[in-house]
Amino acid sequence: xxxxxxxxxxxxxxxxxxxxxxxxxxxxxxxxxxxxxxxxxxxxxxxxxxxxxxxxxxxxxxxxxxxxxxxxxxxxxxxxxxxxxxxxxxxxxxxxxxxxxxxxxxxxxxxxxxxxxxxxxxxxxxxxxxxxxxxxxxxxxxxxxxxxxxxxxxxxxxxxxxxxxxxxxxxxxxxxxxxxxxxxxxxxxxxxxxxxxxxxxxxxxxxxxxxxxxxxxxxxxxxxxxxxxxxxxxxxxxxxxxxxxxxxxxxxxxxxxxxxxxxxxxxxxxxxxxxxxxxxxxxxxxxxxxxxxxxxxxxxxxxxxxxxxxxxxxxxxxxxxxx
Amino acid sequence: xxxxxxxxxxxxxxxxxxxxxxxxxxxxxxxxxxxxxxxxxxxxxxxxxxxxxxxxxxxxxxxxxxxxxxxxxxxxxxxxxxxxxxxxxxxxxxxxxxxxxxxxxxxxxxxxxxxxxxxxxxxxxxxxxxxxxxxxxxxxxxxxxxxxxxxxxxxxxxxxxxxxxxxxxxxxxxxxxxxxxxxxxxxxxxxxxxxxxxxxxxxxxxxxxxxxxxxxxxxxxxxxxxxxxxxxxxxxxxxxxxxxxxxxxxxxxxxxxxxxxxxxxxxxxxxxxxxxxxxxxxxxxxxxxxxxxxxxxxxxxxxxxxxxxxxx
Numbered sequence: 001x002x003x004x005x006x007x008x009x010x011x012x013x014x015x016x017x018x019x020x021x022x023x024x025x026x027x028x029x030x031x032x033x034x035x036x037x038x039x040x041x042x043x044x045x046x047x048x049x050x051x052x053x054x055x056x057x058x059x060x061x062x063x064x065x066x067x068x069x070x071x072x073x074x075x076x077x078x079x080x081x082x083x084x085x086x087x088x089x090x091x092x093x094x095x096x097x098x099x100x101x102x103x104x105x106x107x108x109x110x111x112x113x114x115x116x117x118x119x120x121x122x123x124x125x126x127x128x129x130x131x132x133x134x135x136x137x138x139x140x141x142x143x144x145x146x147x148x149x150x151x152x153x154x155x156x157x158x159x160x161x162x163x164x165x166x167x168x169x170x171x172x173x174x175x176x177x178x179x180x181x182x183x184x185x186x187x188x189x190x191x192x193x194x195x196x197x198x199x200x201x202x203x204x205x206x207x208x209x210x211x212x213x214x215x216x217x218x219x220x221x222x223x224x225x226x227x228x229x230x231x232x233x234x235x236x237x238x239x240x241x242x243x244x245x246x247x248x249x250x251x252x253x254x255x256x257x258x259x260x261x262x263x264x265x266x267x268x269x270x271x272x273x274x275x276x277x278x279x280x281x282x283x284x285x286x287x288x289x290x291x292x293x294x295x296x297x298x299x300x301x302x303x304x305x306x307x308x309x310x311x312x313x314x315x316x317x318x319x320x321x322x323x
Numbered sequence: 324x325x326x327x328x329x330x331x332x333x334x335x336x337x338x339x340x341x342x343x344x345x346x347x348x349x350x351x352x353x354x355x356x357x358x359x360x361x362x363x364x365x366x367x368x369x370x371x372x373x374x375x376x377x378x379x380x381x382x383x384x385x386x387x388x389x390x391x392x393x394x395x396x397x398x399x400x401x402x403x404x405x406x407x408x409x410x411x412x413x414x415x416x417x418x419x420x421x422x423x424x425x426x427x428x429x430x431x432x433x434x435x436x437x438x439x440x441x442x443x444x445x446x447x448x449x450x451x452x453x454x455x456x457x458x459x460x461x462x463x464x465x466x467x468x469x470x471x472x473x474x475x476x477x478x479x480x481x482x483x484x485x486x487x488x489x490x491x492x493x494x495x496x497x498x499x500x501x502x503x504x505x506x507x508x509x510x511x512x513x514x515x516x517x518x519x520x521x522x523x524x525x526x527x528x529x530x531x532x533x534x535x536x537x538x539x540x541x542x543x544x545x546x547x548x549x550x551x552x553x554x555x556x557x558x559x560x561x562x563x564x565x566x567x568x569x570x571x572x573x574x575x576x577x578x579x580x581x582x583x584x585x586x587x588x589x590x591x592x593x594x595x596x597x598x599x600x601x602x603x604x605x606x607x608x609x610x611x612x613x614x615x616x617x618x619x620x621x622x623x624x625x626x627x628x629x630x631x632x633x634x635x
Contacts, residue, residue, distance in 0.1 A: 011571075022577065025619065035327050
């Protein structure tokens with residue numbers, strides 16, 4: 001369904017440009033379709049979220065559906081893999097079922113494109129002390145993938161709980177040294193061996209004092225960015241394009257905003273897609289307007305995420321009671 | 324502007340408790356097909372239908388240990404000793420004479436490939452289209468060279484199923500002035516099973532909107548055009564393959580959106596579409612005086628479907 005006929009394209013374009021502007025399903029220009037969101041969907045992930053934009057209210061089919069999950073992994077800094085201070089790796093994979101018309105090569109390109117957008121935007125923050133794998137799957141595409149992608153990513157990261165750690169140090173006895181005071185409590189109880197060939201006398205590791213479900217929320221929960229896509233059909237633009245609208249417009253502008261409540265709004269990334277061009281003053285005004293819309297998405301998403309937290313706590317409590 | 328909703332949760336904690344059984348526990352009566360023939364019985368995939376000693380398995384079933392078992396969710400149909408299950412959600416099964424709406428996917432020598440929501444792409448031969456102006460002659464090499472002037476990739480068309488090729492792909496034809504390229508509107512896709520066979524699949528609603536209900540589940544909603552059957556000669560020859568839309572006023576655009584949303588809602592609730600039903604639904608929506616986008620809201624669409632089924 002990627003291609004539309006010329007007649008369809010011009011129908012959509014002329015509807016958008018008419019006064020007042022009309023869209024295929026009667027929405028106003030800046031209206032979103034209903035967004036369904038749920039956190040904590042993957043039990044084995046540290047944080048996860050499922051999001052669907054524009055699903056049918058009744059049977060739950062259709063719409064752009066995205067699943068995001070965060071898995072924390074421990075890395076060793078010394079062997080070159082890990083980075084001190086931690087790192088974030090974002091990966092997007094697209095289910096072939098979401099794009100039945102695309103050949104596998106084109107699907108790979110799309111995956112790579114979305115991955116690079118997500119990865120470059122989130123990994124810039126460097127707030128972690130772990131390797132944080134953020135895996136996102138596009139299950140179906142009914143337009144506006146980018147916004148959904150970042151909402152899902154933000155929700156999953158919001159949901160992420162990092163296990164508390166306590167560092168532990170093991171120390172081998174120094175041969176021939178009987179000084180009692182220097183010993184660690186959890187010291188290796190090895191006898192004095194003449195064949196002790198270990199070079200490192202000290203091993204550091206960590207242990208998890210918590211049971212698995214608990215942990216601390218990720219630091220910097222408030223600054224994960226969201227995306228707002230402005231679909232440009234000069235002189236107007238609109239939000240949350242359906243698939244057919246998406247393929248009939250010449251230009252798209254993705255703006256990734258981070259809007260923490262106490263700080264100044266930050267524009268993390270922006271990219272312009274499409275064959276035609278725009279001039280700089282227009283972009284400036286678009287960014288300004290985009291920020292307004294981003295803020296409303298941001299507030300709505302935050303409210304929903306807090307609701308989800310409450311709902312899940314409630315559910316956990318109920319389960320505990322009925323045990 | 325932007326509203327978040329929740330995914331529907333099972334309301335009851337014992338949601339599955341009452342209905343789940345081990346297959347062995349289930350009532351043990353061998354299904355008596357003769358009893359069930361009157362009403363249609365629904366199957367689940369993996370459900371036991373009957374014994375394979377006495378019945379033959381058809382589409383949608385398989386045999387495991389002398390039992391005929393449904394492989395899809397659908398209704399059981401029986402012809403003499405042959406038991407088949409017709410799937411509820413499937414691709415479109417073409418039959419000769421069906422009216423379909425399709426989209427060109429490829430231009431090939433002397434033929435177009437058409438996506439018609441079937442298992443294979445349909446084929447439209449150059450010899451089965453009308454030439455602009457309605458001239459009757461053999462297609463020449465010069466016509467082959469300008470096939471893209473008739474239809475190009477992405478174009479929507481309405482056609483009739485003419486025949487089948489040996490591999491099961493359908494062959495279409497547009498050799499009538501009713502058929503041809505589509506413009507002045509938008510496409511809605513619904514499950515093919517929801518489109519019933521009607522006397523006419525060209526419906527025009529009194530609100531100035533024309534509908535083409537393709538049996539493959541593609542529905543074209545467009546601005547009303549003057550009746551083609553009346554003045555066959557008066558028709559503009561070039562307009563048949565034109566890519567340009569007519570001027571459409573805002574009221575008509577609004578009506579097109581409204582009708583599209585009604586169809587979306589009805590498809591969502593799995594209501595089979597007929598011309599009467601759509602007409603009633605449209606009248607109901609006009610009575611409510613709601614905004615077009617409100618039709619898709621859950622409470623409004625619930626009310627719409629309830630009102631329609633009460634009247635029917």
